[in-house]
Amino acid sequence: MDFTFTEEQQAAVEAAKAVFGGVAPDAVPSPAVTAGAVADDFDRALWARLADADLLSLSLAAEYGGAGLDAIALCLVLREAAKVLARVPLLESSAAAVAVQAYGGEELKAELLGRAGRGEVVLTVAANGRTGHDPAELAVTARRDGDAWVLDGVQTGVPWAENADFTVVPAHTGGGRTVLALVPRIHEGVVLGGQISTSGERLGELRLESARIAARDVIDADGAWEWLRELLATGTCALALGLGERVLSMTSAYTGKREQFGFPVATFQAVAVQAADRYIDLRAMEATLWQAAWRISTGAGGALPASGDVAVAKIWASEGVRRVVQTAQHLHGGFGADVDYPLHRYHAWAKQLELSLGPAAAHEEALGDLLAAHPLG
Numbered sequence: 001m002d003f004t005f006t007e008e009q010q011a012a013v014e015a016a017k018a019v020f021g022g023v024a025p026d027a028v029p030s031p032a033v034t035a036g037a038v039a040d041d042f043d044r045a046l047w048a049r050l051a052d053a054d055l056l057s058l059s060l061a062a063e064y065g066g067a068g069l070d071a072i073a074l075c076l077v078l079r080e081a082a083k084v085l086a087r088v089p090l091l092e093s094s095a096a097a098v099a100v101q102a103y104g105g106e107e108l109k110a111e112l113l114g115r116a117g118r119g120e121v122v123l124t125v126a127a128n129g130r131t132g133h134d135p136a137e138l139a140v141t142a143r144r145d146g147d148a149w150v151l152d153g154v155q156t157g158v159p160w161a162e163n164a165d166f167t168v169v170p171a172h173t174g175g176g177r178t179v180l181a182l183v184p185r186i187h188e189g190v191v192l193g194g195q196i197s198t199s200g201e202r203l204g205e206l207r208l209e210s211a212r213i214a215a216r217d218v219i220d221a222d223g224a225w226e227w228l229r230e231l232l233a234t235g236t237c238a239l240a241l242g243l244g245e246r247v248l249s250m251t252s253a254y255t256g257k258r259e260q261f262g263f264p265v266a267t268f269q270a271v272a273v274q275a276a277d278r279y280i281d282l283r284a285m286e287a288t289l290w291q292a293a294w295r296i297s298t299g300a301g302g303a304l305p306a307s308g309d310v311a312v313a314k315i316w317a318s319e320g321v322r323r324v325v326q327t328a329q330h331l332h333g334g335f336g337a338d339v340d341y342p343l344h345r346y347h348a349w350a351k352q353l354e355l356s357l358g359p360a361a362a363h364e365e366a367l368g369d370l371l372a373a374h375p376l377g
Helices: 007-020 044-052 071-083 090-103 106-117 224-257 269-298 306-337 343-355 360-373
Strands: 123-125 140-145 148-159 166-172 178-184 190-196 202-214
Touching: 007 044, 007 071, 071 090, 071 224, 071 269, 090 106, 090 123, 090 166, 090 178, 090 224, 123 148, 148 166, 148 178, 166 202, 166 224, 178 202, 178 224, 224 269, 224 306, 224 343, 269 306, 306 343, 306 360
Parallel strands: 123 166, 140 166
Antiparallel strands: 140 148, 148 202, 166 178, 190 202
């Protein structure tokens, strides 16, 4: 079997490294010393550079100005983004655009996708539901009214909601179906409340009060929300992997030069064993990530649906990234808590990623349900 990435995927990685190479993870105030959000907006200058490098249109078809690459390529770029804590809605906007491309109507695709690929329109996704623990598609109701859909409900913890132009909102209909509505940030019946994430970034509580959305801006296709949710979860795993790799690299550099009793602490067996365990975590996170991304990209069959591989990847990502940052804090000693050193920022982002799209326990439950429904003979 050939596990190497294609030339196009490797080119995407090199382009991402060039764009993210100059990004400082501590370019905004520390969430540890900031009462509110660390910034009012995402990094627009970085967003423009991503657009110029054609990384925002990576997964779009050529007719929309894209490269037509798959979820694996997107995850490779997200992995690099997380290493520098890039403050951009790359995952949310890219995933939403691909969902529109796969399931949206022709008019919506023609109007939206080219602009999204050029960075002119920013998309996000409401995937946390009312509380962050219940299914997102049950938090909002949708009913058809003539040439529009009327939405009512609340979605919490929407990333970049106060800066994105449209939020993709899953909503359930009376018939038990789930539709995806593209809700403008400023629209009658749309109320945004401010929230703050663990990482210090702005989130939004999205309240929909009889908000009328034109039918052309609503995706009513079987499997659209499930596919988008799996892509978001897989992308979150890629972010967790990139963050964990950078944290382990920081830990290696620090323990290699920090001396105790005249020797670098990296030479002590207890330190080496802990670092080795975290390296194993990262390799497991990587293997399960690419399995999930491959299933999503190819539609290949398996003993379980692709959602099973996504669940396994998210379990490893949630638990693995938590162990990596906790070990890093321990091996850095008091230096790890210094707000002038970026490790505490990675810890805060890791906690956010651990819980995003559901913690490990939620995906373990989902995996158990899949195993019960698909006995392995």
